[in-house]
Amino acid sequence: MSDRSRLTGKIGDETLIEMSQNSLCDGDNNGFPHDTDDYPQPDPSEVDKHQQSKDSVFFRDGKRRIDFILSYVDDRDGERKQERRKEYEANLQKAGLELETEDQSESDDGKTYYVKIHTPWDVLATYADVLKIKVPFKANDIPAHKDIPMNWLFTPFRLPNHIMNPEPDYFTSPFNKEKIDFFLIDDKETFFPPSVRNRIVYYILARCAYYKEDSDDKNKKGIKRLLNNGTYGAAFPLHDSRYWKASRDPNSESERFSLYKHWARFFSFFKEQPLNLIRKYYGEKIGIYFAWLGFYTEMLFFAAVVGLICFLYGLFTFDDNVWSKEICSEEIGGNIIMCPLCDKTCGYWKLNSTCNSSWQSHMFDNVGTVFFAIFMGIWVTLFLEFWKRRQARLEYEWDLVDFEEEQQQLQLRPEYEIKCTSRRLNRVTQEMEPYFPAKSQCTRTFLSGATVIFWISLIIACIIGVIAYRLAVYAAFASIMKDSPTNNIHMVGSLITPQLATSVTASCINFVIIMILNVMYERVAIWITDMEIPKTHLEYENKLTVKMFLFQFVNYYSSCFYVAFFKGKFVGRPGDYIYMFGWSKLRNEECDPGGCLIELTTQLVIVMAGKQVWGNIQEALVPWLLNWWGSRKARSHPESLYSRWEQDHDLQNFSHLGLFYEYLEMVIQFGFITLFVASFPLAPLLALLNNIIEVRVDAWKFTTQFRRPVAAKAHSIGAWQEILNGVAVFSVVTNAFIVAFTSDMIPRLVYMYAYSPDNDLSMKGYINNSLSVFNISGFSEDNRPDDGESPEWFNSSVITTCRYRDYRYPPGHEKQYTHTMQFWHILAAKLAFIIIMENLKIQLSHRNDDCSSNPVDYPDIPRREVLSECL
Numbered sequence: 001m002s003d004r005s006r007l008t009g010k011i012g013d014e015t016l017i018e019m020s021q022n023s024l025c026d027g028d029n030n031g032f033p034h035d036t037d038d039y040p041q042p043d044p045s046e047v048d049k050h051q052q053s054k055d056s057v058f059f060r061d062g063k064r065r066i067d068f069i070l071s072y073v074d075d076r077d078g079e080r081k082q083e084r085r086k087e088y089e090a091n092l093q094k095a096g097l098e099l100e101t102e103d104q105s106e107s108d109d110g111k112t113y114y115v116k117i118h119t120p121w122d123v124l125a126t127y128a129d130v131l132k133i134k135v136p137f138k139a140n141d142i143p144a145h146k147d148i149p150m151n152w153l154f155t156p157f158r159l160p161n162h163i164m165n166p167e168p169d170y171f172t173s174p175f176n177k178e179k180i181d182f183f184l185i186d187d188k189e190t191f192f193p194p195s196v197r198n199r200i201v202y203y204i205l206a207r208c209a210y211y212k213e214d215s216d217d218k219n220k221k222g223i224k225r226l227l228n229n230g231t232y233g234a235a236f237p238l239h240d241s242r243y244w245k246a247s248r249d250p251n252s253e254s255e256r257f258s259l260y261k262h263w264a265r266f267f268s269f270f271k272e273q274p275l276n277l278i279r280k281y282y283g284e285k286i287g288i289y290f291a292w293l294g295f296y297t298e299m300l301f302f303a304a305v306v307g308l309i310c311f312l313y314g315l316f317t318f319d320d321n322v323w324s325k326e327i328c329s330e331e332i333g334g335n336i337i338m339c340p341l342c343d344k345t346c347g348y349w350k351l352n353s354t355c356n357s358s359w360q361s362h363m364f365d366n367v368g369t370v371f372f373a374i375f376m377g378i379w380v381t382l383f384l385e386f387w388k389r390r391q392a393r394l395e396y397e398w399d400l401v402d403f404e405e406e407q408q409q410l411q412l413r414p415e416y417e418i419k420c421t422s423r424r425l426n427r428v429t430q431e432m433e434p435y436f437p438a439k440s441q442c443t444r445t446f447l448s449g450a451t452v453i454f455w456i457s458l459i460i461a462c463i464i465g466v467i468a469y470r471l472a473v474y475a476a477f478a479s480i481m482k483d484s485p486t487n488n489i490h491m492v493g494s495l496i497t498p499q500l501a502t503s504v505t506a507s508c509i510n511f512v513i514i515m516i517l518n519v520m521y522e523r524v525a526i527w528i529t530d531m532e533i534p535k536t537h538l539e540y541e542n543k544l545t546v547k548m549f550l551f552q553f554v555n556y557y558s559s560c561f562y563v564a565f566f567k568g569k570f571v572g573r574p575g576d577y578i579y580m581f582g583w584s585k586l587r588n589e590e591c592d593p594g595g596c597l598i599e600l601t602t603q604l605v606i607v608m609a610g611k612q613v614w615g616n617i618q619e620a621l622v623p624w625l626l627n628w629w630g631s632r633k634a635r636s637h638p639e640s641l642y643s644r645w646e647q648d649h650d651l652q653n654f655s656h657l658g659l660f661y662e663y664l665e666m667v668i669q670f671g672f673i674t675l676f677v678a679s680f681p682l683a684p685l686l687a688l689l690n691n692i693i694e695v696r697v698d699a700w701k702f703t704t705q706f707r708r709p710v711a712a713k714a715h716s717i718g719a720w721q722e723i724l725n726g727v728a729v730f731s732v733v734t735n736a737f738i739v740a741f742t743s744d745m746i747p748r749l750v751y752m753y754a755y756s757p758d759n760d761l762s763m764k765g766y767i768n769n770s771l772s773v774f775n776i777s778g779f780s781e782d783n784r785p786d787d788g789e790s791p792e793w794f795n796s797s798v799i800t801t802c803r804y805r806d807y808r809y810p811p812g813h814e815k816q817y818t819h820t821m822q823f824w825h826i827l828a829a830k831l832a833f834i835i836i837m838e839n840l841k842i843q844l845s846h847r848n849d850d851c852s853s854n855p856v857d858y859p860d861i862p863r864r865e866v867l868s869e870c871l
Contacts, residue, residue, distance in 0.1 A: 055247040057238050057644055059100050059118060065189065068201040069645045070115040070223075071234045074104065081231045088210035088226060089115065095204055096123035108646045112233070116645065119201055121188045127200045128175040128192065134399050135191070136170030137183045159274055163262050166255070166277045172399050194253070195283050195711035198237035202710045205235065224415075236707040239648055243704045255281045256703060264699040269692050273699075275394075282702070283711030284398055288391075289659055292717050293666060293698070295390050297691040299383045303673070303684035306375050310368035310681040321362045322763040323748070328355035332767060337794075339574045339774055339802035340785050341590050342474060347790035348802055351767070361598040364679060365743050369597075373678040373735040377841050380674050380728040391716055400715035416535050448528045452547060455524055459517065459554045463562060466510050471586040474502045503563075503599045507606040510559045514607065515614065521551040526657070538718075545660065545719040552668055556607065560676050563600045564734070564742050567591060573817060574774040574804055577783065591805070597743050600679040608672045608683065612690045615665055620697050623652045623705040654706040662698060663720050666691075670724065674731035678738040729841075736837035740830035750826050769822075771803040775811040 057066050075081065089099055102114040128135070158164075170184065185191050192200075205223040210231075226232050239256045241247035243264070246254040259281060263274055273294050279287030318324075327333040333352030340346040395401050422437060525547040534540040568591030572578040580586040591599065631650040669690070673683045702709075740746055751766050776796070801811070807823035809815045 055241050055249055055252060055644055057240060057249070057252055059098075059116060063189075064098065064118040065194070065197070066116045066238055066645070067119045067194070067197045068117040068205065068235065068237050069648070070117065070232050071645075071649055072113050072115075072232045073111050074113060081229075084210045084220075084226060084229075084231045087212060088208065088231075091208050091210065092117070092204070095208060096120060096126075097201070097204065102643075102645070108642055112646075112649070114645050114649070117201055119197055123204075124192050124197065124200060125175070125177045125180065127203060128196070129177040131200065131203065132174040133192075133196055133200075134172040135175045135183050136172050138171040139184070140169040140171060157270060157272055159262050159271055163258055163274045163277055164272070166258075166274075166280055193280065194237070194240065195281060198708070199283070199711045201237070202235075222415075234649060234653060234707075236648060236653065237710060238644055239708045242647070256708075259699070260703045264696065264703040266693075266696045266700070269696055273695070276397075279398060282709060283713065284400065285712040285714040286659060286702070286709065287398070288394065288714050288717060289662060290695070290698070291390070291394055292387065293662075293691070293695055295387055296383070296666065296670070297688065297695060299379070299386070300673075300684050300688040300691060303376065303379050303677075304688040306379075307372060307677070307681035307684045310366075310372045311363065313368040314363040314366040317366065318359065318362065321359070323766045324355070324358040324362055326764075326767040327358045328352055336767070336771065337799055337802050339804045340783070342471075343577075343585070343587055343783050344786050345476070345789055347785045348794050348799070349791070351771075351803070357598060364601050364681065365597045365745065367745070368681065369678055369743055370739055370745055372681050373739050374837065374840065376674060376677050376735060377732045377837060380731055381841065384724060384728055395715050398715075400713070413534065413537055413540060415530075416533055419533050444532050448532050451524065451528050452550065455521065455551065456554050459551075459558060462513050462517065463510075463558045466506055466513070466559065467562065467589070468580065468586060469509065470502050470506045470589055471580060473505065474589065503602050504606070507559070507603045510603075511607050511610045514555050514611075517555050518552070521548070521555065525551060541660065542719040544657070545663075545723070548660070548664055549667065549723055552664060553671070556611070556668055557671060557675065559607070560600065560603055563596060563603050564676065564679070564738055567599070568596050569741070573772075573806060573808060574802070575778040575780070575783070575817070597679050597738070600676065600738070600742060604672065604676050604680050604683065608669070609686060612669070612686070616690075616693065616697060619701060623701060627651055627705055648707050651707045652705055654702075654709040658706075658709070663717065666694075667720060667723060667727070671727050671731075674727060675734045676738065677731075678735040679742065732837060732841040733834075736834040739837075740833050746830050746833060747826050750822070750829050754825065755822060770805065770807070772806045772808040773801050773810040774804060774817075776800055776802055778811070 056062070058064060059066065072081075072085065093099060096119075098118040098120060100116045100118070102116065104111050104113050107114065173183075175183070183191075202223075207221060208223075209221045210226065211220040223232065223235050227235060240252050241254040241257050243256050243260040246257045255277060259274070259277060262268060262271070263278070273290055275287055275291050275294075278290055330352065333355065334350055336351040338349050338351055340348060525544060528547060529540060529544045532543060534543055567589050570578050571588045571590050578588050580588060627650060631647075669687055673687050677683050747770060748763065748766060751769055752761055752763055755769060756762055757765055777800070807820045807826065808817050809820055811817070
């Protein structure tokens with residue numbers, strides 16, 4: 001083994017190799033033989049840019065492919081930057097890379113330099129060996145699988161075979177430079193595809209130093225630090241063509257054009273995704289994301305159909321809604337006087353004033369709600385299990401079966417290597433490796449945890465502020481609308497109540513707070529994770545993922561949790577109310593007379609729909625506007641002057657966290673449609689419509705608005721899999737509690753089967769049964785409405801009692817104002833329902849575990865791979 005590499009451990013029987021820390025860009029030639037005489041470089045002054053194709057992805061000689069671009073603007077006072085660039089580029093050349101610089105006079109803005117990087121064969125072969133990149137060594141000779149019966153039915157959804165399968169099928173093995181004759185190498189210049197080439201170049205760029213040999217500062221390494229300090233403005237691989245037109249260069253693949261034509265256009269939304277082409281062009285990591293997003297969207301279709309049916313059931317069963325009829329009738333609802341909903345400024349009111357909200361509540365709170373909650377518990381389990389199978393199939397097809405993330409773990413982050421000054425012996429590899437002392441690591445972990453707790457506390461404080469707003473503003477709305485719900489709001493008719501007005505305005509304020517806090521949390525999470533200095537890229541992503549999801553979970557869902565599980569649950573009773581914090585004058589908020597479920601639905605719709613609309617605007621409109629503005633000067637140039645690297649430079653940079661934000665957006669949506677779906681059966685339908693757009697918006701964005709990302713490997717969706725599993729388990733609990741404690745379904749069923757008159761299984765008399773009685777004389781001075789607050793029809797000398805939602809004994813009873821036996825029966829039924837839901841989830845999970853424990857065989861998949869022992 002050469003001195004350029006070292007053993008770093010083993011996975012199975014395969015040896016892992018990583019470049020030693022002193023071998024990369026250390027000031028010598030590193031043993032990379034590269035003869036630039038094969039590629040004569042013409043004098044830049046002799047080059048006529050008009051003769052160069054607009055789509056050229058090659059050096060001026062037309063032979064050497066451009067694998068990466070570095071750009072910078074030469075500042076007048078940038079001597080230190082010039083020195084850094086000089087040393088960095090010299091070390092890149094010593095590492096074997098070939099560079100060619102485009103002068104600023106040749107650029108579209110007249111001030112940007114472009115450094116083009118080409119990787120010779122010897123460098124590619126060396127690092128392909130180091131990174132264990134799989135390459136073909138034999139054509140596949142396994143017969144193709146048989147056609148699927150009735151396959152012609154899916155023809156409208158199919159894409160051409162050359163798009164779905166853009167490369168032939170081979171047996172593959174990790175590249176071994178010492179046994180190069182074993183592999184199928186027809187042309188060394190095209191053997192490694194562009195995605196692999198740019199991955200190799202970035203590996204070198206991230207570790208190459210920009211200090212002199214005699215410098216004391218050995219921390220000056222990597223393109224990331226050079227980008228952060230402004231030495232370079234951008235670093236990116238090139239797209240292979242314009243997205244709307246195939247390249248005129250026969251040596252260019254024009255895969256970007258194919259992706260745009262068959263994948264990124266919105267009117268292709270009903271077509272399958274060309275996952276193999278996506279993987280070839282962008283790498284496995286992005287390919288896995290779009291595979292997961294597509295599968296998630298497909299599964300949403302079934303949940304959306306069932307949710308729509310449940311909603312239509314509530315819509316078409318209005319005539320059977322006996323309790324709403326009782327609320328709306330003058331004989332029943334018109335004669336029931338309700339107790340004030342707040343102190344002092346709220347007056348007495350008639351139950352029939354909530355007629356409309358009762359009908360609205362029935363659309364979401366009916367028998368279909370129970371069925372849909374059970375269905376979604378099954379759906380979320382099947383979704384995760386079926387995705388595991390789909391993911392396993394992709395691993396097999398994409399030669400990732402033996403890909404171990406431990407291989408990535410052994411590739412240390414440059415930032416970790418720079419920060420670690422201590423070294424210790426690795427007992428496995430017998431090499432000295434960097435490490436953080438335990439004391440320093442504990443300090444950073446403690447500081448990180450304290451910061452997370454502080455920011456979560458800030459979210460909770462904001463939610464408490466919104467609750468205080470609800471309590472204070474409700475009294476104002478109730479005072480304004482005391483005679484009629486819409487006395488001073490004529491435009492909306494009789495649809496709005498003080499509760500609804502408060503809920504809608506509070507939800508909008510909460511959404512604005514969420515959007516503001518999101519911007520802050522992204523920066524805080526990244527800062528905390530950087531402070532911890534994770535050892536590997538995989539560890540960095542996992543830590544950032546957990547922190548960001550924790551922040552977003554509390555930020556987005558806390559208000560929904562309040563409405564679902566706290567609002568209206570701890571209000572006390574007339575004469576003995578419970579107040580916020582116990583000492584304030586803000587009385588805990590009661591539910592809308594139609595129930596808290598309709599308020600949870602309102603909260604969910606505003607936050608979920610608002611986030612999706614805002615997210616699509618951010619993802620599509622903002623990059624387009626920035627690109628339009630950035631390329632305004634170049635649009636007036638002749639076509640031959642606007643080169644491929646200049647076009648890509650004017651696009652938006654796709655950061656290493658770009659895919660992280662895409663996953664985060666979808667996982668937050670997944671939480672909305674699973675955690676609270678019992679309150680809004682149409683949530684999966686909204687998510688489905690959004691995701692149909694999301695797939696094409698993401699495809700359009702990747703293809704047209706962003707620079708080409710550096711290819712990366714991944715065999716799964718990583719830490720997001722565990723997060724989805726956690727959300728799925730938690731969703732069964734939340735939906736069971738929503739049906740039991742937020743919905744009125746359980747009290748209605750208990751009444752129908754145990755308390756209905758004459759045991760006729762009807763809901764007649766339910767409203768009167770569900771309201772308790774309170775003697776008005778029992779109100780204290782602090783609770784009694786002020787003079788003039790009660791409506792004109794209220795006569796205190798005639799009306800001596802009022803009603804409230806609860807199951808308590810009436811005044812005069814020996815157990816007055818204590819809970820009746822019916823209350824305990826209903827509570828027992830609620831707990832029984834929760835236990836049944838949990839048992840159903842556990843049994844279903846065990847069945848799926850038994851099914852997935854069996855080995856999965858894919859006899860019809862032609863892809864196979866062979867380990868390095870075959871060499």
